[in-house]
Amino acid sequence: MSTKEPKKKRSKKRTIELAAYSAFCIFGAYYCYHLKGQDGFLAALAVQEEMLLGMLPRITMALGVASLLWVLLDPEKLKETIQKRRGWVKVVYATILGAVTPGGPSSSFSILNMFLSSGLGYLIGITYITAWSMLGVQRILIWDIPLMGTEQAGLRFISGFWLPAFAGLFAAWIFGKYEDEKRPC
Amino acid sequence: MLSPSLLLLVALLLGLGYAAKRRNDGSVEQAYERFKQQIAQFLPRMILVVIGTGFLLQIIPSEVISTHLGKDAGWVPIFYGGFAGMLVPAGPAVAFTTAATLAGSGAAPAALVAFITAWCIFAIHRILIYETHLAGPRFLMIRCIVAAPIPFVAGFATHLMTNF
Numbered sequence: 001m002s003t004k005e006p007k008k009k010r011s012k013k014r015t016i017e018l019a020a021y022s023a024f025c026i027f028g029a030y031y032c033y034h035l036k037g038q039d040g041f042l043a044a045l046a047v048q049e050e051m052l053l054g055m056l057p058r059i060t061m062a063l064g065v066a067s068l069l070w071v072l073l074d075p076e077k078l079k080e081t082i083q084k085r086r087g088w089v090k091v092v093y094a095t096i097l098g099a100v101t102p103g104g105p106s107s108s109f110s111i112l113n114m115f116l117s118s119g120l121g122y123l124i125g126i127t128y129i130t131a132w133s134m135l136g137v138q139r140i141l142i143w144d145i146p147l148m149g150t151e152q153a154g155l156r157f158i159s160g161f162w163l164p165a166f167a168g169l170f171a172a173w174i175f176g177k178y179e180d181e182k183r184p185c
Numbered sequence: 186m187l188s189p190s191l192l193l194l195v196a197l198l199l200g201l202g203y204a205a206k207r208r209n210d211g212s213v214e215q216a217y218e219r220f221k222q223q224i225a226q227f228l229p230r231m232i233l234v235v236i237g238t239g240f241l242l243q244i245i246p247s248e249v250i251s252t253h254l255g256k257d258a259g260w261v262p263i264f265y266g267g268f269a270g271m272l273v274p275a276g277p278a279v280a281f282t283t284a285a286t287l288a289g290s291g292a293a294p295a296a297l298v299a300f301i302t303a304w305c306i307f308a309i310h311r312i313l314i315y316e317t318h319l320a321g322p323r324f325l326m327i328r329c330i331v332a333a334p335i336p337f338v339a340g341f342a343t344h345l346m347t348n349f
Binding site (some may be wrong): 022028036051052058059061116148153163 | 202
C-alpha cells in the first residue's frame with residue numbers, strides 16, 4: 001500500500017499537469033484564432049509542425065542520453081572522488097560533479113548535505129549546488145538543446161561554466177571569514 | 186535534416202551506449218527502462234508545450250519583444266531577462282517555453298541566457314520544496330546572496346560574445 005500511494009499521487013499530479021498544459025493549448029488556440037483570424041491560426045499550425053518535426057528526434061535522443069547518464073554515473077563514487085582532491089582542483093571537480101549529478105533535487109541536495117556535514121564548507125557546497133542548478137547536463141540535454149537549439153545552449157554554457165566556482169569562492173571569502181571570526185579561539 | 190544538435194546527441198548516445206554495453210552488467214537494459222519512463226513522462230508534456238508555444242508566438246506582438254528585449258536594446262534586456270527569470274514560479278516546461286517564445290519573437294541571446302540562468306538558480310518552487318528543508322535557511326540565504334549576480338554576469342558575457 002505504501003508504494004501504491006506515492007504512485008497514485010504521481011499519476012494524479014501528472015494528470016493535473018497534462019490538463020493544465022492542454023488548457024494552455026486550448027486557450028492559446030482560441031485567442032490565436034480570435035486575434036489573428038484563420039491565417040494566423042494556420043501560421044501557428046505551420047510553426048508547430050516545424051517545431052515538432054525538428055524537436056521530436058532531438059528529444060528522443062536527449063532522453064536516451066539522459067537515461068544512459070543516469071545509469072552510468074554513480075553519485076556516491078563522484079562524491080568520493082571530490083573528497084580526495086585538494087585546492088582549486090576540488091573546485092573544478094565540484095563544478096563537474098554538480099553538472100553531471102544525475103536525478104532531481106533530492107539526489108543533489110543529499111550530496112550537498114554530505115559535503116556540508118563532512119566539513120567541505122561553503123566553497124565546495126555553493127560551487128556544487130550552483131553548478132548543478134545552472135549547468136546540469138540532464139537539463140541541458142532534455143530542455144535547453146531541444147527547445148533553444150545548440151547555439152543558444154552553447155552560449156549559456158560558455159558564458160556561465162566558470163560562475164559556480166566564482167560563487168563558491170565569494171561565499172567562502174565573505175561568509176567563511178565571518179564564521180572564522182565568530183568561532184572562539 | 187541532421188542538425189548539429191541532433192548530431193551531437195547521436196554521437197553522445199553512441200558513446201554512452203558503448204560504455205554501458207562494455208560494463209556488461211545490465212546497464213543498457215536499465216537505461217532502456219529509464220528511457221521508456223522518461224518518454225512517457227516528458228513526451229506528452231513537450232508536445233503540448235510546443236503546440237502552446239506555436240500559438241503564443243502568433244499572439245505576442247514580436248515588435249514589442251524585439252524593441253525591449255532585442256539586440257538593439259543594448260544592456261537593458263539582460264536586466265529584464267534576469268529579474269523575470271527569478272520570478273517564474275514553475276518547472277522547466279514553463280520556463281523553457283517562455284524562453285523559446287521570446288527567442289522566436291526576437292529577444293536577444295543575452296536576455297535569454299540571463300532569463301534561463303536566473304530561473305535555473307532561483308526556481309522558487311525548488312527553493313520552497315527542497316532547499317529550505319534540505320539545506321537550511323542559512324545556506325539558502327548565503328547561496329542567494331552569492332548567486333544573485335550570476336544571471337546578469339552570464340548575460341553580459343553573452344552580450345560581449347554575440348556583439349564582438
